[in-house]
Amino acid sequence: MAAFDVYNRKPRPFRAGMPVFKGFLASIVVGGSMASGGEGVLTLTVRVKVSPEAGVVGLLARYRDALNYSIRVIIENKVLSLGSAHRLLYSTLKERFSLPSKVAQDCYREALAIAKSWLRNPRRGRLPRVRSLRMWLTHGAGYRIRDGYVEIIGGIKLKIIGWDRRYDQYESREARLVYKDRELYLMVSKKVPKPPKYNPRGALAVDINEKHIAVGNSEFEARLETAVERALHYRMLAENLQRKYSSVRYPAWLRRRGIRERIGYFHEKAKNIIEDWARKTSHEIVMLAKHNQYAVAREDLTNLVESLRKLPREHRVALLMLSYRRLEHWINWQAEKHGVPVIVVDPAGTSSTCLRCGGRLKENSYRTLKCPVCGFEDDRDTIAVLNIEKRAISKMGGSLTAPTAPQMTDVTPNRCGEPVNPLKGTLALQGGEEVR
DSSP, X not given: OGGGOOTTSOOOBOOTTOOBOOOOOOTTXXXXXXXXXXXXXXXXXXXXXXXXXXXXXXXXXXXXXXXXXXXXXXXXXXXXXXHHHHHHHHHHHHHTSOOOHHHHHHHHHHHHHHHHHHHHOTTOOSOOOOOSEXXXXXXXXXXXXXXXXXXXXXXXEEEEEEOOOTTTTSOEEEEEEEEETTEEEEEEEEEEEOOOOOOOSEEEEEEEOSSXXXXXXXXOEEEEEOSHHHHHHHHHHHHHHHHHTOOSSOOGGGGOHHHHHHHHHHHHHHHHHHHHHHHHHHHHHXXXXXXXXXXXXXEOOTTHHHHHTTSOHHHHHHHXXXXXXXXXXXXXXXXXXXXXXXXXXXXXXXXXXXXXXXXXXXXXXXXXEEOTTTOOEEEHHHHHHHHHHHHHHHHTTSOOOOOOSOOTTSOOOOTTSOOOOGGGOOOBOOSSOOOO
């Protein structure tokens, strides 16, 4: 265990002059289950931007109305089979909502899936209702991509404006035609094989906090700022509007469309800030681990929400908005996509256990802890990173492979010849192209 005898020194921080690696999340990968369709398969969603031709928005609106109608009919009649749904809805969807035949079939299929999910939920509330303009399409039957156009069955052709072609060799599957913010996208589902996972030579520990994320191990450490303050700003704007246009008896903002839409915009903005941050940060962490042949080690924060209820409101709201589970999801997803091992460790005592003797640390000053037994003292986030790394190495068997990647400290200056501010906590990689 000599390799982990780091208790008498602090991890080496990033030095000035390290090249900055800007995180990049491929715009075409926007969702999907991490192992859908088989143990060795990933489901990706390729986003194809198309031109919003005349008639397509009207078709989407009719599809939405037809979908809500189908959901209600299926639930009221307790229809649970595809054949029964076809006999009950097919003619109505074609005649009343003017849907093409194949689109009508996709409509009641999606409605059946939504209704079954709602019926299986023991804590279900009101009937599910779709509000967004989007349409489910089956490849070959509901849509085709050919000669630079997306052909929707029923005579609608949409010109492709932008499309990343890296996944063209994989078969197109179901797709969603989505209209949002006056732009139209076809979200095509594809199944691609998982890359094989390498044998890690160490662990890259990730400790998540409200203000920043500590990433590192016994060789280095970096701090990444979270987006919670920017998101809280928009949440506060929304809440201020709600208070301004409300009274003790009635929230008047609900009846004022302009105010209601503005409040909704602020809440959506806050959510999008956190989502964008989680995607980019997870990609950056995984790329750092892959470049250095590390496994990503993170805490199991499954039941964290129970502990949050005991915190003061301002901290509780910030941590709930940060949504640790969202970052965990995207770390797992990026790791599966790039073949990076992920090790989940027990979070109990990671920031309060002495690295030297295993005793319980006491607070010495702001975010600094000291062991009353052996005198060990360090920053609580540094302690958490090293404890997470130690537990991950233990789960890996306590042994590491021979280094197969350059050390983090053996780096070249950045391309501009200027030092990088280490206080920003920007993750760095050695020279070379970004991995996408």
